[in-house]
Amino acid sequence: IPYEDVQLSATQLIQCAANVLTAVNGPLQQRTTILDLDYSRATTFPADYDTDLESAWSNPNLFADGNDFSWETIERNRNIYYQKQLANQIINQMNEIIALLSSSLNIHLNIGQQSIIDTSQVFMSLESKSIESLSNKLSQQMVNVQIQLPENLNLNLSNNSKISIRTMVTPLAPFGNTTTQSNINLSTCVSFSILGENENEISVQTDLNRPIEIIIPRDSNLIIPSMILQNVTSMNSTPHNQLFNFQYINITSTLPISVHLEIQPLNSSLAYLFIYKFDQVPQLNSSIKQIDGSQLFCPSGLTNESIYHYFLDNQQTFGHQSLIFGLRELNSTEMSDVCSNSSITYLPITNERFNFTSNYQLRIYTSGCYYIDNNNQWKSEGLIVGPLTNHNQTQCFSTHLTSFAGGFVVLPEPVNWSYVFAHADFNRNKTIYLTVICVSLMYIILTIYARYKDKKDLEKLGVTPLPDNHQSDEYVYEIIVFTG
Structure with missing residues (x-):
């Protein structure tokens, strides 16, 4: 198959997959609204609701907020529950598509050549290099993204080995399969991988003395609140x-x-x-x-x-x-x-x-550097936020390579x-002070009264042994009497 045909097919496939990934994560990241028809379909009772005991619909605890079992809360959280499942499924399918496209494109690339897919929905770069080219510091810059590797990066490969460097940027970070608040809904997602000759990802580990620097841009339409x-x-x-x-x-x-x-x-x-x-x-x-x-x-x-x-x-x-x-x-x-x-x-x-x-x-404002693991959980181990972080970007220092996103909250x-x-003096806050004093006194009085009643209850629970009126009797009976 000619390279031009592979490049055209890869562009259309990755663009379509990126659109689906952004669309399914938009409602979860509170960046897009849910259509009424979609919401209605997601909250409609399934046909096997009363027979499938293992169905999530049979367990309202999955959709409640603590003790809030109201119908509105259950409907809202049920929709989020299934939306997250669908999003995680699409993330896994997206990773499979990326791996297949990388393998197809890499066949046509010689050492020193590069294939770039650059659309408004996704950016993907695949470059073939020799291992010797990584002996010097490597800097990749694209669409406001910068990735800088440390010098003398050791990959445990022979000097004549061929590697592929894959960089991918999507406009919205996936929500992931996490319950922790990461505040990444304004961040792009930056993925950087080094592939071996067999198309497997090579594990890259360094330390914070020689970290990998990543610049992650935020949404260009972000409006910063005034001071x-x-x-x-x-x-x-x-x-x-x-x-x-x-x-x-x-x-x-x-x-x-x-x-x-x-x-x-x-x-x-x-x-x-x-x-x-x-x-x-x-x-x-x-x-x-x-x-x-x-x-x-x-x-x-x-x-x-x-x-x-x-x-x-x-x-x-x-x-x-x-x-x-x-x-x-x-x-x-x-x-x-x-x-x-x-x-x-x-x-x-x-x-x-x-x-x-x-x-x-x-x-x-606060920021954060996070990566998504194999379970689609956002983690922060081995990441430090850098001083170049501002309204438009997050600077991260990492000890490993994967998919990254930056948190941001004003x-x-x-x-x-x-x-x-x-303004804490008594004359300015008479009502507040008197209210606190009265409530405190009532609490102390009730505590003393409750303790007194508890002691009385303990006395009623006591067991009193009675002397036997006949010393020759050999049978023993135990009677416990409680009066409330």
């Missing part, structure tokens, strides 16, 4: 003793995430001191230093958009539930001392309450703890 104004100057007139303006964000996640903070001062000539601590309120003064990290924000570090950036990767946030950070505006003396001399490493510490002369805007406005502390 949130922080009216910190209004707190200058409020009585408080806070040294920093503290804010709290919840970073609880089943899969590791990175945290990205963007601070845009309305006055770009100001400098700030930024501190943070996981799971606790950070403290920094002349006598206490309880922080997990800090950063000086000087005007020289502003981006072209006049934004200060701070980044915490997924290794730093792993195992933590919350992040509390504080920001303080530096006065002119502190700014002159620490911002004019880049060699200064100490922090400007003060015991005076904060005083902001200008407001700033804030935006916080967080809501964080809780302003400085405002909470400044």
Whole structure:
């Protein structure tokens, strides 16, 4: 078969398969809506509902949300249940099609040649190389995707071996067979494989000292929410003793995430001191230093958009539930001392309450690097989010090759703890304090009463032995009496 015919057939087949894969994952990723007719067909009772005891329809626990067994919940989750089954089936069929097309195209490729399928639905590249070409760092760039291998990658193959490098990009990452929240519905899916002469995938393992770098783009139509104004100057007139303006964000996640903070001062000539601590309120003064990290924000570090950036990767946030950070505006003396001399490493510490002369805007988002395993589960082992991650892409450092996607979520406005502390006095919150006190007293009284009743019940359960009126009797009887 001529190569041109194979290329044309492969393009149409992979394009059709990619369309089906995107369509079946669209509703699961909440990127497309479900048609009423499809929803009706998915929730219609099967003909063997009352005879097939092993049918999923016979087990409402599969479709309930905890204790919510309402009909609407069961219908919605039943549709998702079967949609996930269909999506996983199509993923497996898609992998089979890719393997067959790779084998057919690879027959016509000599060492150094490349076959590219580039459509709006899918990008696929298959390149034939010698093992010697991997001795130098290999960089693949296509459709905003970049994959960079480390130097001296060892594949345990002879120097004259022929390999094939397959790269594939689909516009929407598959939902997978996972119950964990990965937030990959705005990510493309990037697959990178190295094939041997027998068309089998070669396992590639490296370490985080020499990682594989992958740049994963997001949906080009993504609209980023605007930054949130922080009216910190209004707190200058409020009585408080806070040294920093503290804010709290919840970073609880089943899969590791990175945290990205963007601070845009309305006055770009100001400098700030930024501190943070996981799971606790950070403290920094002349006598206490309880922080997990800090950063000086000087005007020289502003981006072209006049934004200060701070980044915490997924290794730093792993195992933590919350992040509390504080920001303080530096006065002119502190700014002159620490911002004019880049060699200064100490922090400007003060015991005076904060005083902001200008407001700033804030935006916080999280990202993540994930791969899909053989069971269609999204995992994060061996992946680190890189500092080049932004609104448009996720930079991942990996120790292995497979299919990757990047998570992305813009967080809501964080809780302003400085405002909470400044307005927590009794006179401002009489109703709240009295309600809490009354409820607490009622709880204590009920607890004491319940304990008293429990002790009475235990007394009633006791067994009292009675002396025998005839010493010669040999029979023993046991009678237990309980009065409620």
